Amino acid sequence: MARLKCVVKYDGSGFYGFQVQPTNRTVQGVLERVLKEMHKGVEIRLQASGRTDTGVHAIGQVIHFDSTYDIPEENWKRALNTLLPDDIYIQEVIKVSEEFHARYSVSEKEYHYFVRNLVEPDVFSRNYSYHFPYEVDIGKIKEACRYLEGTHDFTTFSSAKSTIKGEKIRTLYHASCIKHGSDIEFIFRGSGFLYNMVRIMVSVLLDIGQGRRKPEDIPILLEKRDRQQVGKTISPNGLYLWKVKYNEENKII
Amino acid sequence: MARLKCVVKYDGSGFYGFQVQPTNRTVQGVLERVLKEMHKGVEIRLQASGRTDTGVHAIGQVIHFDSTYDIPEENWKRALNTLLPDDIYIQEVIKVSEEFHARYSVSEKEYHYFVRNLVEPDVFSRNYSYHFPYEVDIGKIKEACRYLEGTHDFTTFSSAKSTIKGEKIRTLYHASCIKHGSDIEFIFRGSGFLYNMVRIMVSVLLDIGQGRRKPEDIPILLEKRDRQQVGKTISPNGLYLWKVKYNEENKII
Incomplete structure (x- = not known):
């Protein structure tokens, strides 16, 4: 076998x-x-x-x-x-x-989320990127990403329907955001992710980029442990399971 | 009205x-x-x-x-x-x-054709680019493009099933090929195009890039006026109707 x-x-x-x-x-x-x-x-x-x-x-x-x-x-x-x-x-x-x-055996997972930041929608990227037509302050999003990094209770940023029992404490090793032309790429690496967690985080980060919230709201939102505090779960189309890491490869040579 | x-x-x-x-x-x-x-x-x-x-x-x-x-x-x-x-x-x-x-009222049409030139296929570009896993000599393709430009009888490069009656003489104003990383982009501009013409031209140009034919074969193939002389019509997935030009805009101000 x-x-x-x-x-x-x-x-x-x-x-x-x-x-x-x-x-x-x-x-x-x-x-x-x-x-x-x-x-x-x-x-x-x-x-x-x-x-x-x-x-x-x-x-x-x-x-x-x-x-x-x-x-x-x-x-x-x-x-x-x-x-x-x-x-x-x-x-x-x-x-x-x-x-x-x-x-x-998973030790780390990495997700990327792509946003097409153009006024007009694009028929070719509709299934591969989320269309966000509003002006965005990338600096603010980067600031907010730093607040997300670390070990937190992510209840606010996970589906209330989540079937996962027990604690919602997870460690986010890395959260960042890069702008390439009109595309915004979000990168998250963590020990584990709760249901809808990336999609809810990106939704809040875009609110911050648009000026509807401040980067300093992140610690307050985390503290509240309440999914109702934040907006809707963003579209799945921009989300990519990028990489899964394991402690040991367990490769048989 | x-x-x-x-x-x-x-x-x-x-x-x-x-x-x-x-x-x-x-x-x-x-x-x-x-x-x-x-x-x-x-x-x-x-x-x-x-x-x-x-x-x-x-x-x-x-x-x-x-x-x-x-x-x-x-x-x-x-x-x-x-x-x-x-x-x-x-x-x-x-x-x-x-x-x-x-x-x-059309005066000119422009088509682009995209080829993804990587050994492994890409699930994300499968509908938007033609996957061609073989090594390609872009210089040879560019040479061949120059032979296609001009006014020719394009019978060899059009579907034999074509319902268009009459002559198959068309003028190709421009034929070129650019490599961006692992993508090859073909650009064609002409007065008009016969049925399947771009897809047959690209198929022959890739044969030339692969070394299966020579750029100097183009004038000979044109001369033969015979669809049977060249290989299969390439996939439609890489083809884009890029632009249509008109003599007069006829815009009402």
Whole structure:
């Protein structure tokens, strides 16, 4: 039995999110159908670093599964990509030890969020970037990002519907914002993220960029631990699961 | 009665081409449905500079239609964009005289074709760029472009199924190719283009870039006037109707 770790890229536009569903097209559903096909009808259950919602993209989602096949890594990659539709692509396949778990072994996750800051909408980026037509003060957003970094209770910045029990304390190692021409790119790295956390943080950061709030509001909002204090969860279209890091690679050489 | 000229941008991925069809979703179909809605159920027939095939995009398609409404240009634009789906966008609306015709008044058309020249395919550009994983000599393509410029019989470079009767002599004012990182952009400007002409030219130019043909083959191929001499018509996904020019603006001030 071999455990395979795969780095997966997908365009979320054509999926009802990651997690398998009985009828809707999902990333996990498509991947498991292809794995079943490769294994002559035997169901193969995969584990992912986490789910992504409808419309959310991935550059470096990580999954693992177990197989009785003894195939070189490069051939796994080729075989899977041949069977997969063109909106999912396996970037890398690595044989790992059985200690590796795509979800439980995660040490850090990185998300990027893209905003197209132009007055007029763009038909070509509508699924890949959030259209925000208002003037933005990037300096203010950068200031606010610094307040988000660190270990905080992120209740204010997570979905009230969250099914996660227990504490909502997370550590954000990095939060930043860069402007490239008319695109704004947000980068977040953390030990873990709560449900909708990136989308709610970006929504508040854009409020700050627009002058509707101040950077110094961030510590006050964190303190309140109340989702009602902030505006709506921003569109999933601009969100990318960029990278997932693990403490140990667990690569088998 | 007012004649309105519109510059239209669309993402061709979600359409069965431009021309109206009884059941499939087309650009003309959607535009005419919206015009009918605006005109309280009265059918409005539009004219375009030309059709685009399934999967072909437009940055500057031009259409015209006649309306009994007397609305300022900016309001036309806003009203249409409010009713249109987010893969079609009206860039500009101008009132023109009745001499203007989106198809018959065309003086020049410009097409761009994008190629993503990377070994691995990219899930995000699959609908917007043609994936070509082989090494390319851009210098050779540029040399070949010069042979395409000018007035020639383009029979070799047009669909044999073409319904256009008569001569296939056209004037290509400009043919060029630029490399930006891993993207190759082809630019063509001409008095008119035959069916599939850009897609067949790019296919041959990539053969030349790959070393499978020589730039000097172009005049020989033109001379043969035979579609069978060249390879397949390349994918529509990389093709953009970029701009349509008219001799006179016919703008009403």
